[in-house]
Amino acid sequence: MTLASDRAKLGASVIEEEIAVMTIRYRQVCLLTAMILLAGCAQNREVPKLTNQVVELKQVLGELTEQATALERQNRLNQSSTSGVYLLPAANNAAKLQSSVGELSLSLNYVKSEANGSQAILYVRTLSGQYLPGFTATLEWGQLDAATGMPLTAQAQSQQIQSASSLLPKTEQIFELRLSGVTPSQLGYIRVHSVEPIVQR
Numbered sequence: 001m002t003l004a005s006d007r008a009k010l011g012a013s014v015i016e017e018e019i020a021v022m023t024i025r026y027r028q029v030c031l032l033t034a035m036i037l038l039a040g041c042a043q044n045r046e047v048p049k050l051t052n053q054v055v056e057l058k059q060v061l062g063e064l065t066e067q068a069t070a071l072e073r074q075n076r077l078n079q080s081s082t083s084g085v086y087l088l089p090a091a092n093n094a095a096k097l098q099s100s101v102g103e104l105s106l107s108l109n110y111v112k113s114e115a116n117g118s119q120a121i122l123y124v125r126t127l128s129g130q131y132l133p134g135f136t137a138t139l140e141w142g143q144l145d146a147a148t149g150m151p152l153t154a155q156a157q158s159q160q161i162q163s164a165s166s167l168l169p170k171t172e173q174i175f176e177l178r179l180s181g182v183t184p185s186q187l188g189y190i191r192v193h194s195v196e197p198i199v200q201r
Contacts, residue, residue: 066090067090067092069090070088071093073088074086074088074091074093074095074189076149083193084097084138084191084194085191085192085193086189086190086191087108087189087190087191087192088144088188089108089188089190094106094107096127099195100195100197101126101132101196101197102126102128102130102132103128104126104127105123105124105126106123108121108123109121109123111187113183116178116180116181117180117181117183118182118183119176119178120177120190121174121176121177122190123175124172124174124175124192125173126172131169132163132170132171132173133197133198134162134198135173136160136163136194136195136196136198137161137162137192137195138158138160138161139160139161139177139190139192140156140157140192140193141157141158141182141187141189142155142156142157142188143182143187144188144189151188151189151191152188157180157181161175177190
């Protein structure tokens, strides 16, 4: 029964990931169609205005293409991962992790530069509706190979993170990350693994 349940959850997770990619691809098609219509319907006196709109649409289309490619890479890395979960900043999408503290959803946001590298915010929340216990985890980060999209693990850095203590039960934990050695443009991925509950003594 447990094996069947795990397979069902895995299948549902894969479907959700594919839907996210398809949604981005659909938006790309809509934008491309709009660009064609604008180009075809333009009159001479409207050309400058429509040209600006086409340029803006091309920029949005480029951003969506980059996001869709990154999301496909993130999904592929997580489907083949036996430990932990990968988050690609360019994917701008959450990922699920089965851990010793329950099923978690992790997302990475607000990546920006700082003196020694990058800053980012990591959100961790439970998907079961239960409270999130105190936990520790290992955080790894680094660059992706430009050709294959795979993590350059030889150059990766890591640190341990620990959830902050709280008097009230909560379902989400927010981490302010300091990722040294890589600028936001170089930061290809983070990986969270070895999630363990904190043992109270």
